[in-house]
Amino acid sequence: MPPPTDSTKSDSQALNLDAALQLLEQSGHPLPRLRDTGKAAWLQAVIDGLCELSSRDPLTGLANRRHFELMLAGEVDRVARAGEPALVLMIDIDHFKKVNDAHGHPAGDEVLKHVAHTLSDCIRPMDTVARFGGEEFAMILPNCPPSFAHAVAERIRIRIQSMTIPIAAGETVRVTVSLGGAFAPQWVRSSPLLWVERADQQLYRAKAEGRDRACLEQPAVSFVSPEEKGLLFGTSQFQDLLS
């Protein structure tokens, strides 16, 4: 879309931004006033607002699947370059249908919101947590070594398990989650799809083994530690060879 040139008309009319502005207003997204910022900055704010809107799940406020896939593709590239261990976790609320059936969909929505909030509370700023669909959530944890991964997954599981969720006046429910995790493929032929699939397989395993548990793919034994690299390239004989 070309930026507006010199125009005395209102930009919102010239570009027909009505639908966009309506969306932003309805979702409660604040916009600066056109006369305070000038045209370019205001339009940028509208675009930023729309981007933000299209990358979020409206119910939980988490990243949506679209945004998750974008982040995941970026992470695959980063892992291929840096070779850092990264983890994808798929998290599914156990027996969620029972909550909906027994307490109604508004109660189900409350559960989703509370779980989402707790998940966001469990992660570091560089991590991504998304609503993948239905009662399934997904996380990307960059630079997450295998030794750390089990602790993270367990922490999430226990936090959710110990949570009491108010669904109506005087009424609460408790839920558990199953988690499946897979580490980034370190070399070629990694794809976001395959990575998620491998995590999903672990999630199925967690479900099959009785739910309320975390199953992680066997950590990549292909990971080479700095100590190993140090020895591989550390001796003077090899230094001479390289120089």
Add this chain to the structure above:
Amino acid sequence: MSNGTTSESGRILAVTSGKGGVGKTFVSANLAAALAARGERVLVLDADLGLANLDVVLNLFPKVTLHDVLTGKATLEQAILPAPGGFSALLAGSGLVEYSRLTPQVRDQLSEIILQLVPRFDRILLDTGAGISDVVLHAVSLADEVLVVVTPEPTSMTDAYATIKVLATLQKRRHVRLVVNQVSAAGEGRTIRNQLQLVVDRFVAPQLKAEGDSVPLVLELLGEIPIDPAVREAVGKRALLLVTMPGAPAATALTAAAARLAG
């Protein structure tokens, strides 16, 4: 493990590398030619299922491929081609890219095909993909022996080491052969083999021991191949080095490696 080939049992050698671009397919093809020159019946199988560039290296673009065999459109006989260099090739065809996700069905079919090939050849080389994907690991698991191709570059060495570690821990390999490609001085291959063995002894062996397995993991240098302008020339012409320039230093080194492999 160490005696020579016999007519009734094929010997399956997986050729792999950590990093791509180290000359894995070049080594597979030329090693096959060198073994064929020794009188062996050799087949090279594109075990990367279509992502390898074996077809490019051999300059073969067949109409019938492993893909057609797997989908029942052709017989195995139709897909086995004579390659320059006196050996046979079974190419995957680009249609197999979709199989880069190894389903149980493809896994079984691949095993079945290799079983059928074993009695017909003295030696089968599985040219695997780079990296450690599930396809590569499966292909390697079907082999009697593994050959890791490595270059003196630090990234290649790191990835080769990671591959060796995976093979030792996941597949209980205790004997891994090495070909060091693109060495700039004689003896460099030995140095790299020793360096890799040192790290294996320090970091992998204790882990295996902790799991109750005290058989040492031994890296055997099968050969070192010098940097040789003839290689670039042959690759550029899509010709096999061993066919077009058998006297080139790299070709001589490959012939020596084949002799060592044949025992």
